[in-house]
Amino acid sequence: MPSNNSKYTQETREKTAPYVQETGKSATSVAEEMGIDTNTICKWVREYRRTHGMPSYTEEKGIKKKDPQTEVELLYRIKELERELKKKEKELTEEREKMDHTHYRDHSGCSAPLSRPVYV
Secondary structure (H helix, E strand, C coil): CCCCCCCCCHHHHHHHHHHHHHHCCCHHHHHHHHCCCHHHHHHHHHHHHHHCCCCCHHHHCCCCCCCCCCHHHHHHHHHHHHHHHHHHHHHHHHHHHHHHHHHCECCCCCECCCCCCCCC
16 A cells, blocks of 8 residues: 555556556566656556456466465375475485495405404
């Protein structure tokens, strides 16, 4: 909501955001045309998108995926995360096995736990 000491009228705000959306011009170019700070225009466009149930800029451009909404989408995401977890667990197990084998090697190359040094 604009403050009482705002530089711009409510009408300017209400017309600018749809103008950016409809023309496909960037907020930066519209800001330069109107002599208004780019961040101000971006804020108006964000508010307009939000109040009109439109996706955010990042969602629209595919930069950010929307959070899953349906049960099917949530179940799919759970399966995806479970697969990732299994893969990471397997990698961790393999790494631990490598560490075990390299840690318990003596100088002759035999695999045997070193309990104490052998003096000759």
